[in-house]
Amino acid sequence: MQSTRIGYIARFISTSRQRLADIEVTEASPYVYHVKLDKPKKRNAFIPEMWKELRKISKDLSANPKCRSIVISGEGKSFCAGIDLQEGFGEVMNLFENDNLDAARKGRILREFIRIPQDGFTALESCYKPIIVAVHSHCIGAGIDLITACDIRLAAKDAVFSIKEVDVGLAADVGTLARIQKVVGNDSITRELALTARNFDAEEALRYGLISKIYPDQATTVAAALEMAAAIAAKSPIAVQGTKVNLNYGRDHTVKESLDYILAWNMSQLNTEDLMKSAMATMSKEKAEFNDV
Numbered sequence: 001m002q003s004t005r006i007g008y009i010a011r012f013i014s015t016s017r018q019r020l021a022d023i024e025v026t027e028a029s030p031y032v033y034h035v036k037l038d039k040p041k042k043r044n045a046f047i048p049e050m051w052k053e054l055r056k057i058s059k060d061l062s063a064n065p066k067c068r069s070i071v072i073s074g075e076g077k078s079f080c081a082g083i084d085l086q087e088g089f090g091e092v093m094n095l096f097e098n099d100n101l102d103a104a105r106k107g108r109i110l111r112e113f114i115r116i117p118q119d120g121f122t123a124l125e126s127c128y129k130p131i132i133v134a135v136h137s138h139c140i141g142a143g144i145d146l147i148t149a150c151d152i153r154l155a156a157k158d159a160v161f162s163i164k165e166v167d168v169g170l171a172a173d174v175g176t177l178a179r180i181q182k183v184v185g186n187d188s189i190t191r192e193l194a195l196t197a198r199n200f201d202a203e204e205a206l207r208y209g210l211i212s213k214i215y216p217d218q219a220t221t222v223a224a225a226l227e228m229a230a231a232i233a234a235k236s237p238i239a240v241q242g243t244k245v246n247l248n249y250g251r252d253h254t255v256k257e258s259l260d261y262i263l264a265w266n267m268s269q270l271n272t273e274d275l276m277k278s279a280m281a282t283m284s285k286e287k288a289e290f291n292d293v
C-alpha cells in the first residue's frame, strides 16, 4: 500500500508530462501543477474513465509534497462540453436494455455509475491544494460540476456557461446542484439558470458571482491562473492548506461548529516553523522559503 502511494508521488515529482485518459498533468513551475483536459476533438467531453483519472490525479497531487497549487484548463475550442453524449451513457443504455435484472438491482448499478463522476469532482474539493480553474469558450453541464468543485474560477471573455442537464433529461447529479448556491449565494438566478439551461456569458457569470475575473482570451486566462497559483505556492503550505480545509468546513457547518473545528485544527497546525518564518519575512520584506509538507 505504502509503496503504491510513494509510486504515485514519485510519478508527480518528475517534471515530465503525464498523459492519462485524455488528461495531461505537467509541473508548470516549482510547486505549481497544470492539469489540462486534453480531448479537443470532443470538446473535452467526459467519459467515466476521465472521471476516474481526475480522481486519481487529485488524490495524487493532494498527497504530493512538491505540489502546492493547481491550475485546471481545457485544451482546444471548448473548456468542457459536458458529458460525452455519444459514449458517456453507454453503461446506462446497456442497463436499460438488460431484462435479467429487476429495478432494485438496476438501481444499485446506477448508483455506482453516478458515484464515479461525483467522486471525480469531489476529489477536487477535498484536495488539500487550492485549485484555480481557467475557463474559456463552452463550459457546459459537467463543466459546471467541475468548476464549482474548484476553489477559484477565472474566465476568458468568450466563456459561455450552461447548467445544461435539464436539456438532456436529467437533474444535474454530480455536483452543480449541491454546490452552486454555496458558491454564488443567489437562489433566484441559480434556479432560473438550472431550470432553463440557458447560456450565460462571462459578464453575467461575474455579476452572478460564479467567476471572480474576466481576461481577454484563453491564453491570458491560463497565464493569470498560473501566476495566481505561483503566488499561492510561495506562501506557507501549512497556512494555505489549512485555509482551504477550514473554508470548506465553514461553508458546510455553523459558525460555532467551524470555530470549534479550527480550534482543534490549529492545536496542531499552529505549532509550525512557518509562523515565525512568515512573520520575519514580512518584517524584513524578504521572501520566506518553506519546507515541504
Ligand SMILES: CCC/C=C/C=C/C(=O)SCCNC(=O)CCNC(=O)[C@H](O)C(C)(C)COP(=O)(O)OP(=O)(O)OC[C@H]1O[C@@H](n2cnc3c(N)ncnc32)[C@H](O)[C@@H]1OP(=O)(O)O
Residues within 6 Å of the ligand: 041, 042, 043, 045, 078, 081, 082, 083, 084, 085, 086, 087, 113, 114, 117, 138, 140, 141, 142, 143, 164, 165, 168, 173, 174
Ligand atoms: C451520471 C452522469 C452524470 C453527468 C451528467 C452530465 C450531464 C451534462 O454534461 S449535460 C450537457 C451535455 N453536453 C451538451 O449538451 C453539449 C453538446 N455540444 C454542443 O452543444 C456543441 O457541440 C458545442 C456548443 C459544445 C460546440 O458547438 P460547435 O458548433 O462549436 O461544435 P460542434 O460541431 O457541435 O462540435 C464539435 C465536435 O465536438 C463533438 N462534441 C461536442 N460536444 C460533445 C459532447 N458533449 N459529447 C460528445 N461529442 C461532443 C461534436 O460531436 C463534434 O464532433 P465531430 O462531429 O466529430 O467534429
